[in-house]
Amino acid sequence: MTLGRFAPSPTGVLHLGNLRTALASWLSARVRGGRWIIRMEDVDGPRCRRDLGEGQLRDLAALDLESDNPIVWQSERGAAYREALAALHRAGHLYPCACTRKDLQQLASAPHLEDGLRPYPGRCRGQIWEGWERALRCRLPEGSLDWEDRLLGLQSDEPARLTGDPLLFRRDGCFAYHLAVVVDDGAQGVTEVVRGADLRPVTATQIRLQEALGLPRPDYAHLGLVVAPDGSRLGKRAGALGLEALAARGISSREVLGWLGWSLGCQERPEACTPPELLGSFAWNRVPMGEVRVPEAWV
Ligand SMILES: [Zn+2]
Structure with missing residues (x-):
């Protein structure tokens, strides 16, 4: 059975790009009769805050996107990550x-990638x-690997070119993102990972880690980013494009859903709607590949 997931980091307000990813992962799972869960990726120390995570969950609920399972907070999963590190060791x-x-x-000789x-x-x-007092890296096999991206088609990448041996445990005692994401997708039985294109470059590394841990490989889809009307990165403006800020300017959550659905190829015009109303018309081959520009009037 399909199990999709949306896994934000609770470091701020969910902006239109995050919400678009959430809706796409929900649609992709539900259209095949699958389940869908939310996971909070809060391993990254003090930048992650419980109250911000609770706010993100409220926004998702306002869009009628609710997790089928109780929310997993990665900050509570240390024992599982430690066990995975012991297995890798x-x-x-x-x-x-x-x-x-x-x-x-x-040491870095390659150009700055992301x-x-x-x-x-x-x-x-x-x-x-x-012992545990040093940072730990995972040695990955050399060579490139192929995977099929639902949206982008066949991808070929080499962990050594993009990340090298990933850091899995930091000297300050924190578990690294790559470890947490791979362990939890495996533990939760996630079969489908829909996320932003900014994470496409680390996919080969995460697949190699899955292999090292004997975990199955989920399907991947990497969505184009949501950018400003002039095509530039949203950056600091992203915070002003959360549900609450948009509502304060008179844009309802149904209107936001309508725009998100339109941006995912589900409707011809950005008409206000609910997620179930988009199910009949969602298909990966209709989702545009490139970046999506925020409406001028919303910025
Ligand atoms: Zn070193």
């Missing part, structure tokens, strides 16, 4: 990394893990 995949941020900047994403060149490979 037993299989010989882990090594401690003593590199400082400055070391990593000097925000802060540089491939790790493997300097500490060969170090022996002696």
Whole structure:
């Protein structure tokens, strides 16, 4: 059975790009009679806040997008992540990394790919893990790998080119995003990952991690980002494009859904609607691939 998920980080207000991803993942799961869950990815220390997560859940509920299962908060899943690290260690995949941020900047030879994403060149490979007080990386196999993206078609990437050996455990005791996302998709039985195109470059790394942990590979779909009317990144303006801010300007959640549905190829015009009304017309081959511009009047 299909199990889709929406997994935001509770670091701010959900903007139109996040809401578009949420709706697309809901439609894609429901159109095949599947289930859909929400997971809070709050492993990233103090930037993640419970109250922000609760606000995001309220916004999703206002759009009638409600999780079939109780919400999993990743900050409460430390035992599962530690167990996964122990399994990777037993299989010989882990090594401690003593590199400082400055070391990593000097080592990075590849051009800047995405925000802060540089491939790790493997300097500490060969170090022996002696305990939890050091940062831990996972050694991944060389070479490229293929996967089928529901929206973008056949993709081919190489973890070594994009991230290098991923950091899975930080020296400050935090578990890294790649570990948490892969462990939880596996534990929850997620079969379909719909998310923003900004995460496409890390997909090969996450698939290799799934393989190392013996977890099944979900289907992927990477949606084009929502950008400003002039095509630029939303950046700080994104916060003004949450449900509450839009409502204050007289734009209802039904109107937002109408625009989101239109942007996903479900309707010819952005007419106000509810999620179930979009189900009959949702199909991945009708979803536009590129970026979507926010209406001028909403900015
Ligand atoms: Zn290192």
